Amino acid sequence: MTIRSISILGATGSVGASTLDLIRREPEQWRVVALTAHSQAADLARLAREFSAEIAVIADESHLPELRAALAGSTVEAVGGPAALVEAAARGADITLAAIVGCAGLAPTMAAIEQGRTVALANKEALVSAGEVMTAAVARSGATLLPVDSEHNAIFQCLHGNDPADVRWITLTASGGPFRDWSIEQLVAATPAQAVKHPNWDMGAKISVDSATMMNKGLELIEAFHLFPVGLERLRIIVHPQSVVHSMVEYRDGSTLAQLGPSDMRVPIASTLAWPRRMTTPCAPLDLAEIGELTFRAPDEIRFPATRLARQAAQAGGAMPAVLNAANEVAVAAFLAGRVGFTRIAAMAEEVLGRYAPSAPTALGDVLAIDGEARARAQELLELV
Numbered sequence: 001m002t003i004r005s006i007s008i009l010g011a012t013g014s015v016g017a018s019t020l021d022l023i024r025r026e027p028e029q030w031r032v033v034a035l036t037a038h039s040q041a042a043d044l045a046r047l048a049r050e051f052s053a054e055i056a057v058i059a060d061e062s063h064l065p066e067l068r069a070a071l072a073g074s075t076v077e078a079v080g081g082p083a084a085l086v087e088a089a090a091r092g093a094d095i096t097l098a099a100i101v102g103c104a105g106l107a108p109t110m111a112a113i114e115q116g117r118t119v120a121l122a123n124k125e126a127l128v129s130a131g132e133v134m135t136a137a138v139a140r141s142g143a144t145l146l147p148v149d150s151e152h153n154a155i156f157q158c159l160h161g162n163d164p165a166d167v168r169w170i171t172l173t174a175s176g177g178p179f180r181d182w183s184i185e186q187l188v189a190a191t192p193a194q195a196v197k198h199p200n201w202d203m204g205a206k207i208s209v210d211s212a213t214m215m216n217k218g219l220e221l222i223e224a225f226h227l228f229p230v231g232l233e234r235l236r237i238i239v240h241p242q243s244v245v246h247s248m249v250e251y252r253d254g255s256t257l258a259q260l261g262p263s264d265m266r267v268p269i270a271s272t273l274a275w276p277r278r279m280t281t282p283c284a285p286l287d288l289a290e291i292g293e294l295t296f297r298a299p300d301e302i303r304f305p306a307t308r309l310a311r312q313a314a315q316a317g318g319a320m321p322a323v324l325n326a327a328n329e330v331a332v333a334a335f336l337a338g339r340v341g342f343t344r345i346a347a348m349a350e351e352v353l354g355r356y357a358p359s360a361p362t363a364l365g366d367v368l369a370i371d372g373e374a375r376a377r378a379q380e381l382l383e384l385v
């Protein structure tokens with residue numbers, strides 16, 4: 001048996017917890033290098049002790065004393081701050097699970113990629129914002145980038161062994177979120193508590209709101225554009241409320257390959273941890289007779305304009321996906337804080353996108369500068385409210 005090393009960026013989150021649940025089931029196969037969090041120091045310390053991590057990083061340095069106190073007497077090194085986060089990611093591990101939420105995960109994810117090993121990417125905002133800058137770093141370093149997002153993991157599996165030139169369509173499935181049947185009037189009044197209650201998936205707050213606005217699917221469209229080079233015009237979205245078919249690839253001979261599974265992130269995470277092999281998960285087998293029906297329908301871009309905005313941003317290319325992502329992050333945070341209504345999220349993103357067009361980034365620093373400026377412009381819109 002080969003012992004493999006792993007680092008988990010965003011260990012205290014929903015994807016982090018699912019990953020650690022899998023590691024916990026076969027501890028003899030893994031050596032944990034770095035575990036990171038933003039501010040949940042007690043949780044991070046508990047996990048670092050349980051998994052005998054080499055290093056625990058708290059990105060918000062004001063929580064470092066709490067982390068140090070909680071890890072006193074252990075062998076775990078406790079550090080804090082954004083630079084320490086990047087340094088920990090650059091220590092390298094056989095596999096790094098990039099599961100920080102938002103563009104905040106970009107710099108550490110890039111540091112992991114630069115090590116030229118395997119990076120399993122859940123942090124879609126990083127790829128959406130950095131696009132070609134990240135894919136160029138993957139090519140340069142020789143890293144293997146494995147998609148964790150269930151849709152992209154499904155597509156990755158369906159593409160395996162096939163020539164991308166033979167692809168007719170890649171179809172991303174979308175649950176449609178908790179508001180898929182709501183009228184525009186109902187959407188205007190939607191609350192944060194309603195938005196984070198996803199019908200099929202148990203996820204962090206930000207991605208749950210993205211799922212409700214369909215911005216999640218928009219970000220995934222841009223993510224797919226970078227991961228699978230078949231061209232934007234071959235990428236499409238279909239609403240599939242049961243979230244059983246995680247995505248599909250149709251080939252030019254008329255064959256469509258789909259990946260099916262339970263709505264449990266441990267399935268795609270396990271696929272990346274074991275790739276190119278398989279590992280056992282505790283997930284219940286798929287019971288299609290019990291599920292009974294799988295349904296599909298076209299997305300409605302009048303009620304949910306986010307997918308249209310994302311396609312436009314991807315088409316424009318350059319800095320525009322980073323602008324879209326940053327504006328959305330600010331708008332989602334404002335919605336969760338009760339400062340703006342639900343339908344203002346996509347409206348704010350559209351307004352920021354329409355206001356300016358910075359030049360295309362060529363390096364990580366450019367992406368971070370674009371992200372910062374777009375956030376400032378979105379904040380300006382908030383001040384007007």
Ligand code: NDP
Pocket residue numbers: 009010011012013014015016036037038039040041059099100101102104105122123124125148149150201202203204205206207265
């Ligand atoms: P959570 O909000 O549950 O967890 C986010 C993690 O990132 C936590 O460990 C958090 O630390 C950390 N974090 C937050 N802000 C920062 C920051 N500024 N700097 C450093 N670390 C930070 O998110 P999810 O697990 O739901 O999602 C993580 C990523 O995976 C997202 O990009 C999401 O889109 C993607 N994804 C998630 C899926 C899911 O099922 N949840 C499915 C597919 C993709 P702390 O706990 O201390 O705040």
